[in-house]
Amino acid sequence: MALSADESGRLGELLTSRAEQVTQRWTEIMVGQLRGRLSQAELVRQVQELHRALLDALGKGTVDLQAEESTELRAVLAEFSRGQARQGLSATETATGVFALKEALLAALEADQSVETLRDYVAFSALVDQMGLFTFETFVRARESLIADQAEQLLELSTPVVKLWEGVVAVPLVGTLDSARAQVVMERLLQTLVDTGSPYAIIDITGVPAVDTQVAQHILKTVVAARLMGADCIISGIRPQIAQTIVALGIEFGDIATKASLADALRHVLRLTGVETSRRQPRREA
Amino acid sequence: MERVPILKIGEILLVSIQVDMSDQTAVALQEDLAERIVATGCHGVIIDITALDIVDSFVGRMLSTIASISRVLDAETVVVGMRPAVAITLVELGLSLNGIRTALNVERGMELIAIDRADYDHDETGDDPIPEPTASP
Amino acid sequence: MTSGADLGRPQAQTVGSDEDVVRVRQLVRTVAVAVRLSLVDQTKVVTAASELARNTLVYGGGGTVEVIAVDNGRRAGIQIVFADSGPGIADLDLALTDGYTTGGGLGLGLSGARRLVDEFDIQTAPGQGTRITITKWSR
Structure with missing residues (x-):
């Protein structure tokens, strides 16, 4: 799929001599496709940057996107697709942004309709295809890491540990508890x-719809x-269904204190600490 | 071989384990501590394991043995400062540290010993039966 | 700290004394940190290594421990091999039972260590020594 050295040179020449025409057509296509979701100025900047990076790579005599000489170009493409991912563009929109170069090249080549030109165009297209696919892959990776980050943030958000009283903290659990979340x-x-x-800690499971063996464990x-x-x-807030599940699953809660509500649990703890204080300072109570 | 220092603070012996102990060091600590309890007549021992990043079954057994020995020598042992990751690992390992009293930090450990000794002194005077926890004297 | 370069290469530690068990723990922790295990997972794998290295010393009469960073394409992890040429284990099922011990310990070494890791493989026969491989993957 690699270009020959000659083809690479000719593509470089074409991109230099027809720079304005190519970038303009390229930008037009992207503008038409995105319909104002990115500003014209932003698109012009992106296209110029891609154009410059491609020219640089060709100037170094690159024949393939995976080649050493294309390192810089790959970095620019990766930055481009990460940017599009963050802006909320789709993978298709990002990749076609690169494929638009083909149409721009075709327009630039149209004047000369010889067989060589056609052959060149096919070779150039192959390189652009590589670039497009690379963009696609980077885009997917960028989105995956974005989703992983958000999942983590969600996990953080969904598990507050609050101080309820001096020496008493509580975790109100809301929503389905899978093993990973339970661990966090x-x-x-x-x-x-x-x-x-x-x-003292109170684990309130009022908002947990179901408890399976693993979560209970x-x-x-x-x-x-x-x-x-x-x-x-x-443990507070055990609803009737959950109590039934716990018994049906044969899970032993042993001597762990369970209370119907968070309020009951707090009262229980305060009574415990109250006893402690009265034992430590008997005179104050007397 | 390194030795873990034992500090006497008031009526309490404080052992703060700061090194990754070899088994020999752990056994030596056990012996040193028994001697110091008898020599000082202290009735409370606090073992601070805040700095320990793991407790395996050997150290776990050492802690249990220290607790039992000091009980025989009329001293109460409290292990303080266990890290969450260590506690989670011990549960998974299946080590329950039976017979060991624990507290979150040195301060709470001291409170625990103080409460214990207060009860004990109360029993010693022997003029009243042990009061119900809720009833004030 | 271990540099990235020698991470892929196994690091060996002979186990012939108490202090060596401490060294095994430190080596395992360094690699566990380098492959980015969570704090709890680090603690679990170091504890398991401590139990098994002590077994190598006490029951196997000494041996070697090899620690290596591994990667299964999706996740990074740490793999540790404990090998001795001691008497071996005759009844493996019994040895893996909680509370069973021949050495005056708590009998939690083997069974407990197995619960602390993701993969646990043991090869042993009477007179053939014992070779245990454990793996812990990052989440």
Whole structure:
């Protein structure tokens, strides 16, 4: 698929001698396609940058997009498609932005209709195709990392650990708990216990629609881990269906305190701490 | 071989483990601590493991043994500062550290020992039966 | 810290003493950090390595530990091989049972270590020594 050295040279000449015509036609096609979603000035800048990078690569005698001489060109293409991904353009729109070069080249070659020209055009097209596919791939990768980042942010957002009282933190769990999320929540809860020096944690599962064995295991393990660290967990907000599931699955909650509501759980903790204070300072109560 | 220092603060012995202990160091700590409890007559031992990035079954067993030995020598042991990742790993490993009291930090550990000793002193005077937790004296 | 260059190459540590078990832990942690395991996963794999290296020392009469960064195309990970030419294990099922011990320990070394990693492979026979390979993948 690589160009011959001659073809590469001729393409470079064409892009230099007809620079204005090619970039103009190229920009027109992109403008028409995007219908004002990116500003004309922005598109002109993009096209000129791509044009310059392609010329540079050809100037170094490149014959293939994967070649050493094309490193710079690949970087510019990658930056281009990442930019389009961030602007919310589709993969097709991004790739056709590059394919538009073909049409611009065809217009530039139209004057001379010899067989050589046709052959050149086919060879040039192959290079542009490579560029387009490369853009497509980078675009997909950029989108994937964007989605991964957002998923992580969502995970952070969806698992607040709040301080409820002096020495008491709570995690109100809302929504479906899969294994990954349960793990994140639990790690954050334990870290918050350390950071705030809180010996009590309330895990409220009112907003959790269903509990399966794995999730229940995660919660149980967290309670045991918290105990190892010197903190106590109370589970609140167990709805009737979930209580039935827990029993049906044969999950042992053992001596873990469970309360119907967050308020009950807090009352329970306050009573516990209250006892502690009265035991430590008996005179104040007397 | 490195030795873990044991500090006496008031009526409490404080052991702050700062190094990645070899098994020998762990065994030596066990012995040193028993001697220091008897020599000082302290009734509380706090083992701070904030700096430990792992606790394996050997160290876990050492902690349990220290707790048992000090109990025989009339001292209460509290392990403090266990990191979340360490706790999660111990649960997975299947180590429950039975018989060991834990607290989040040194301060809470000291409170725990103070409460214990207060109860104990109360029992020692023996003039009242142990009061119900909710009833004030 | 380990540079990227020698990450792909296995790093070996002989296990002949207590201090060597500490060195194994440190080596495993360095590689686990380099392949970007989460903090909890680092802790799990270092703990598993500590258990198994001690087994190599106590039951295998010493041996070697090899640590290598691996990549399965999708995720990076750490692989550790513990090898000794000790007496081997006659009843593997029994040895993998929680609480079973012949060395006065808690009997959590093998079974516990297996729970802490993603892949656990053991090759042993009486008189043939023991070779355990564990792998932990980043999430």
